[in-house]
Amino acid sequence: MSDTETASPETKSDDPWKPGSANLRLLQEIDVRLSVEVGTSQVKIRDLLNLNEGSVVELDRPAGAPLDLFANGTLFARGEVVTVGGRFGVRITDIVAPGERVKDI
Numbered sequence: 001m002s003d004t005e006t007a008s009p010e011t012k013s014d015d016p017w018k019p020g021s022a023n024l025r026l027l028q029e030i031d032v033r034l035s036v037e038v039g040t041s042q043v044k045i046r047d048l049l050n051l052n053e054g055s056v057v058e059l060d061r062p063a064g065a066p067l068d069l070f071a072n073g074t075l076f077a078r079g080e081v082v083t084v085g086g087r088f089g090v091r092i093t094d095i096v097a098p099g100e101r102v103k104d105i
Contacts, residue, residue: 036079036090037068066093074101 039059051057066078067090079090 032071033073035070035073037070039065076101 039061041057041059043057066080068075069077069079069090069092076096077092078094078096079092082089082091
């Protein structure tokens with residue numbers, strides 16, 4: 001390539017993970033499992049067997065606290081419940097820093 005020619009944006013790869021790069025385009029069609037956690041609780045099997053319709057299980061998180069969003073089991077964001085057209089949804093309020101994601105593994 002001569003000094004007057006420049007690489008096209010498609011072939012230049014300063015950052016292989018920036019939006020529009022070939023590497024990122026390859027990954028965009030991969031399915032991931034997105035799950036939302038309201039809270040957790042540890043119970044004994046005997047208590048689990050006694051649960052029935054109307055039972056209440058106390059969670060480890062206060063009401064109004066942000067929900068945890070997981071992609072394939074890895075915490076990546078926090079959010080809040082919203083309704084969209086009569087269905088529940090989650091509004092993302094905070095993206096977890098990459099260092100924090102690794103810490104949870």
